Amino acid sequence: MKKINILISTIIVIATFSCTKLDEKYFDQIPADQYPENADQVATLSVNAYKKLQNMADDGGWWFLAQEISTDELAGPTRGADWYDGGKWVDVYTHSWTNDTESVNRMWSLFFDGINECNRTIQTLRAIGDNEQILAKIAELETLRSFFYYLLMDNYGDVPYVTQILDEGALPSKVARADVYDSIVSNVESNLKFLNTSDLKYMATRNMAFALLAKLYINAEVYTGTPQWEKAGQYCDSVIAGPYSLSGDVSAPFVTNNENNSEIIFSIPYDEDNFQGFRLHMRTLHYQSNLTYDMSVGPWNGFAVVPDHFDTYEDTDSRKEAYFMYGPQYASTGEEIIESVTGEPLVIDPYLPALSMTDGFTPEQIRTTGARIIKYEIKMGAKENLSNDFPLFRLSDFYLMKAETEIRLGRNGDEWVNPIRSRAGVDPYSGCTLDQLLEERGREMFVEGHRRQDLIRFNKWQNSWWEKAAHGPERNTFPIPQWAIDGNPNLGN
Known part of the structure; x- marks a missing residue:
């Protein structure tokens, strides 16, 4: 409840409308005839757009799962009669999905739910007026919408780009990925001057926008064919110069109730009771690990680390035990x-x-093999849902991205990668290469939702790895769901 109140009240404070403490009833859809009575109510209504982030980390929306179990880091193995589930985990890992696969369907819905909620709230705000507070709130919601579009474009390529509520029966066509990219970048950059400059972690602030732009520019070659390493590095600089600092402990950004961690830039405020949706511990721990953590529920004995990824950690690397x-x-x-x-x-x-x-x-192999994931602290007495915020943007990522831009521009990136290695207790690099950097990104950013994108950007995605065959570029994006094409034939063209 505490985190939810923080989310709601900070949104209102930053909009300079109110500091009233509210409860989660405002997460419900509000009847149209009750809005807008005043700007304060509209600021509260905008929380609905942020709530669309809730399903990102589990199978309600599939984003996190699709970015990780499709890679060389994490697997959802079939364990005897358990965890086959119609092949949905194996299909994602082996890149054998179709346009009817669950992950493909749910991610598409997740992103458009967020986009549509932003569009609805923006339209309501514009109907009120154009004073300074309204413009700031519109800029914030347009930036959040751009975040959803960034994820949509990253995963699906050519997609419709819609910034208003469409008339009933409208059938938007796909827009080329490069054009969607240009629209997102233009929108975020034009809104920078209106965005709040604080370090609030649950809002689309200016610092969050800097991070989003750094992500867009570092992947520009994938999205458009034209690299933008200098601009990516400049926005990494903007993030690094912000009100953030590296934690002294590799575990600190992932503890329970981590909302005040100095590394986190933008996050999902998960709560075991009031903002549920983060269940990685249930998906990975052995059935009897509830005894280790005094859990009231039994875990499901599923996800495990890919063996080759486990071997990339030196024994002296503190991340291995953490x-x-x-x-x-x-x-x-x-x-x-x-x-x-x-x-x-x-x-x-x-x-x-x-x-x-x-x-x-053997039963031992089926039930007890594969290192399990405890990166996100599992507190004693943990329930089915965790109260760890999920960091969508974290400072360490931008240190490593800055190192990458330097290396790609023919310069030395050691200044930016070595603080990450030093914190983990491993020797510094001298002349870090791109291959070394990709490995370091894998170790540091493990199960944070970035690996799929990284492998594509580093031209490793199509390669073979443990239990996964090589393939062509047709698997670089997910297919648009068949049900979406059936409802809008323009999406199939």
């Missing part, structure tokens, strides 16, 4: 956990033997 669960497992009392099927002490082997473990695999 991010992964493996080895002998103990209850919170200190007693050994006895695996319920094998009858032996529970020991997590960090190496998955295969993506599909069905016939021919």
Whole structure:
């Protein structure tokens, strides 16, 4: 509840409308005849647009899952009779999706839900007037809409670009990816002067916009065919010069109730009771890991680290112990956990033997292999949903992006990558290469939703890796869902 009140009240404060503390009833759709009575109510109504971020980290929206289990870092293996689920996890990992695959369908809906909610609220604001406060709120919501469009374009390529509520029956056509990119960049840059300059983490602030522009420009070659490394580096500089600092501990940005962490720029304010939707611990922990954390629910024994990714961490790298669960497992009392099927002490082997473990695999292999993910703190007594904010933009990312732009421009990026390595307790690079940087990004940004995009930008996405075959560029984006094409044939052209 605390985080939700922070989200609502800060939005209103920054709009200079009110500082009234509100409750989550304002997340519901408000009948049109109740709005707009005044600007304060419209500022409150805008929270609905931010609520569309809620489904990003789980299978309600699939964005996080699709960015990670499609890569060389994370797998959703089939474990005997568990975790096949119609092939949806294996299909994403092996890049075998179709336009009827669940991930493809739900991401499309997720992004357009956010875009449409922004458009509705912007239209309402414009009907009120054009005073300074209204213009600032419109700029904020247009920037949030641009964030949703950035994700849509990144995942689907050519997409409709709609910035107003369409008439019933309208069938918008696709716009070329490069043109969508240009529109997003233009919109965000034109709104910079209107955006709030604070370090609020739940709003589209100017600092969030700098981060978004850095992401857009660093991927410009993918989106348009023309690299923009200098501009990407300049916006990384703007982020780094902002009110943020690297945490001293690799775990600090991911603890429970991490809303005040100095690295986080823009995040989703998850709460175990009032803003649910982050269940990574349930998807990865062994069935009996509830004994380790005194959980009231049993985890589902699914996701595990790809073996080759696990091996990229040196033993001295503090992230290895902070991010992964493996080895002998103990209850919170200190007693050994006895695996319920094998009858032996529970020991997590960090190496998955295969993506599909069905016939021919032992119960130990099926149930206890693959390092599990504990990067996001699992507090004692954790419930089915976590209260860790999910960082969409984090300062460490922009240090590594700055290093990348320097290397791509023929300069030295060590100044920016080595603070990340030093914090993790590993030796600094001397003349960091792009391949080394991609590996470092994999280690530092693991399960933060960036790996798919990174592999594409570094031209590694089409390569083969553990249990995944090489393929052509046709898999660089996801297909538009068939149901969307059926409803709007223009999307199929």
